[in-house]
Amino acid sequence: MNPYIVKRVERRRRPSFMRSAWILLNWKARLFLLGVATLLYLMISCLLTVTSLDAGNLASKNGFVEPIVQKTATGTKIGLSSFTGVMMHSESKKRRKSAKISWCKQLGMRPEPGPVVALASFPGSGNTWLRYLLQQATGILTGSIYRDFALLKNGFPAENIANGSVLVVKTHEYKNKAKEGYDKAILLVRDPFSSVVAEFNRRSGGHIGHASISKFRQDNGKMWKNFVDSKGKEWEEMNLDWSTNFSKPLLIVFYSDLVSRTREELSKILEFLEVPFTPQDIFCTLQNKEGIYRRSKSVSKTNNLFDSVLTTYLTNKQTKVFNVLKHIQEMSAKSGRKSKHG
Template sequence: MSRKSVFLVAVTVVMLYFSIILFMLSPLHGAKSSYYGNNYMNHFGYRQTPQVQWCKELKWRSPPAPKVTALASFPGSGNTWLRYLLQQSTGIVTGSIYMDYGLKLHGFPAENTTDGSVLVVKTHGAPPLDTYKFDAAVLLIRNPRDAILADFNRLFKGHIGTAPKYAFKRRSNNNKRSDWATHVYQQLREWEVMHQKWLTQFPGPIHLVFYEVLVRDTRTELNAILQFLNHTVSEDDMDCTILNKEGIYRRKNKHQDFDPYTADMYKGLEQVRQRILRLVNEYQKKNNVTVMRKA
């Protein structure tokens, strides 16, 4: 191999290395600069770390709790925001079965931690085949219309960004359907299966939370979740959490004049949503769960 070839290979490796580092340090994978201020750390384009105002210093459970609770939700249902609220109110870190470097560096140091040292463990999947993985679960349910749209936005612009309008019309590989339409129908099937499995197959206790109700009455719903987790917080801690409840982890609705869903899509969304709501009612009756407020 010639010296020139060796040099080019070396340059490529170095560029790849720094690209990986930049990716890992990029806040929330595509977040808008307005969330972090307009200044940049240097000419490489690092954005400033988002300043999360924590109500108390975050810590791991010590000693670890004997039971592990899942925080289960379909992608786009507000899992990250609820983790943020739980960390604000308790000061205890929340874990995840995933490793999201953007979240790890910006408020969630226990990414990829799944034991009793964390308050809850994030998962977007169905209940694990290993029934000893989780002892209990908080199931966060969001209207599939909004969850599917939020996840589509995440695929394009990260945890708090919004996909551009042209993304909803794009077609790949000469498909008759747009990428957006393909995404909707595929994700809608997965939304139903994921919730159906948690409601019918998970052997442990489940605390059901509707995202829309959590937004509408954050204090009441958060207190109910903490009671399920057998964790109490002071009124001062809860007041601080509510004061800072928006944080930086909720996506703003950028295209308020734009609805990407068709009439046929809405019909399918509502049919699936009603089937899951019936399962929710059946779960509550079977397990003698107090009737929850629905969205």
């Protein structure tokens, strides 16, 4: 036989390195690798699904949100050129003429770096809405220690920026070193019942969507009860940690006050941030205060989610935390009055 042909036949029969390695693995190792690959696939799929839900919900609620060039309240347009590499701008002319976010001021970073201010809250406490209000009132972008692609595409191009070039930095972290590196902090607190439901909704329906009632009833309600149990504990720990262990200037803001007395609370926050503002800034913000970042009320499908055991559990935690927070507020107010008269 021709030696050249023999060599070609031998080369064909020689197994590849990957194939040889796979053959050498026993069945347990193969099963383990397949399991890891399947788990990674499911995790990535879930992440992409929630991000798509967020982007879709935000876009549908506001017609279409143009990420790079957005309208201001006066009708002029601004460009966020620093982020064109991240954002996408390939929509049709028809969509560009649809409703967009109306910003009161041109958005941008601080002219000069300022203090690094944490906007700390338990998930589901209105952090994104407060960021929206602050951007409306000041024109200064807000940042985050996270990189939420749905927010990145819809009004928060400074996501993942956590330094003094942004007005505040969103964080849900606590304990250990979570509070290090901040010069000031705003602690936004919402009652645990609303916070837990909002976080459950976010995990199933994105930032402004809702979990289906079947999600709450899954596994005969056991999954929901476990979620309330674990998140109720985290809600307590997070709010107590920031309120009692952060040694630098701290402003406590209750979400219910921000909703019912938006003008007063927003003015107080801006004074704490030492950012100049005018009555016109507040007026324009109030005119556009809903934006696209507040979850619409669900039509009574989430009524009676908390049985007597869960209600007692969360009520006890709320009473404990709110008593501590209100005491801190009172002490801070007395200290402020003394310094003024001092």
